[in-house]
Amino acid sequence: MQEERKKLFDTAVALYKTGLSVIPVTQDKKPLVKFKDIRPDFKTVTNIIRASRDCMIAVKTEDFFVIDVDTDKGTSHANGFEEFNKIPTELLPATLSQTTASGGKQYFYLKRNDIQLNKMLNIGAGIDIKAQRNNFVVIAPSIRHGRPYRWDNHNPITTAPKELIKYLNQKSSKSKKGSNYVNNWQPIGGKTYTGRTLEELLTSSQQGRRNLDMTSFVGKILRHGVDPYMAYELVQIKNEHNAPPLDDGELNTIFNSILKTELERRAVNG
Incomplete structure (x- = not known):
C-alpha cells in the first residue's frame, strides 16, 4: 500500500473508532x-479502502455541520467567499477547517440541541451548508484528481454559536433560489398592513437599529390589541432573527x- 493510501486507511480507522460514520x-x-440512516460496516469500509487505488473517504454530518465555501474552480463555478465574507466575524469562532481539492474551504461546527438548522439551506451562490444526518463531506487526506484535501489546523470542532445558526437560517429563508412560483410572487393590490407587520416580524434589524426597530414593533402590535403575553412571544421570535439578537x-x-406607555395611554383615553 502506498504511503498516501496507508495514511487514508489509518485515518478512516481512527475516525471510525471515534464513532463517526466513515464512507x-x-x-x-x-x-x-x-x-442512509445506518452506520456503514467497519469491515466493509476498510476492505474497500484497501482494494481501491483512488477512493476517497467522507464522514456523515450527524453531530456536526459544515460551511462549504467553493471557488469558481469548484463544481458550482461560483466564488462562495463573497457570500462567506458577509457573515459577521464574531459569529465564526475558530474551529477545525480544511482546504478542499479545488481550493475552497470547509468549516466544521458542532450542532446544538437548543436550535436546529433549516432542512433546506441555501445562503448564496458558491456556498453550501452540509448539515443533514445523511449528508456527508469528503475529508483530508483524500486526493481528488491528483489534488489533495488538507487540514488547515488542528483545532477541535467548536460548538456553533446560537447566533450563527439563526443567521444561516435567516439567510436561507431569504435566498432567491428555489421555486419559480415563489420567485414570481407578486401581491395583488399591494401589501396589506397585516402583511407588512408579519414580514417585519421575520426581518432582521441592523445592529445599530435593533432597539429602535424593536420599540416600533412592540408599540405597533400592542396598539392593535395583541394580548401582552402573546405580544411578548412575537417579540422573542422577532429578536431571534436579529444577528446578533438583543440580550x-x-x-x-x-x-x-x-407596555407601560400603552397602558397609560389607554387609561387617559378611557
Whole structure:
C-alpha cells in the first residue's frame, strides 16, 4: 500500500473508532457503501479502502455541520467567499477547517440541541451548508484528481454559536433560489398592513437599529390589541432573527417600557 493510501486507511480507522460514520467514495463523490440512516460496516469500509487505488473517504454530518465555501474552480463555478465574507466575524469562532481539492474551504461546527438548522439551506451562490444526518463531506487526506484535501489546523470542532445558526437560517429563508412560483410572487393590490407587520416580524434589524426597530414593533402590535403575553412571544421570535439578537435584559426593558406607555395611554383615553 502506498504511503498516501496507508495514511487514508489509518485515518478512516481512527475516525471510525471515534464513532463517526466513515464512507468510502469515488472520485465523483459517489458512495461505495450503503449509508442512509445506518452506520456503514467497519469491515466493509476498510476492505474497500484497501482494494481501491483512488477512493476517497467522507464522514456523515450527524453531530456536526459544515460551511462549504467553493471557488469558481469548484463544481458550482461560483466564488462562495463573497457570500462567506458577509457573515459577521464574531459569529465564526475558530474551529477545525480544511482546504478542499479545488481550493475552497470547509468549516466544521458542532450542532446544538437548543436550535436546529433549516432542512433546506441555501445562503448564496458558491456556498453550501452540509448539515443533514445523511449528508456527508469528503475529508483530508483524500486526493481528488491528483489534488489533495488538507487540514488547515488542528483545532477541535467548536460548538456553533446560537447566533450563527439563526443567521444561516435567516439567510436561507431569504435566498432567491428555489421555486419559480415563489420567485414570481407578486401581491395583488399591494401589501396589506397585516402583511407588512408579519414580514417585519421575520426581518432582521441592523445592529445599530435593533432597539429602535424593536420599540416600533412592540408599540405597533400592542396598539392593535395583541394580548401582552402573546405580544411578548412575537417579540422573542422577532429578536431571534436579529444577528446578533438583543440580550434578554435589553429586550425586557424595551417591552416593559412600551407596555407601560400603552397602558397609560389607554387609561387617559378611557
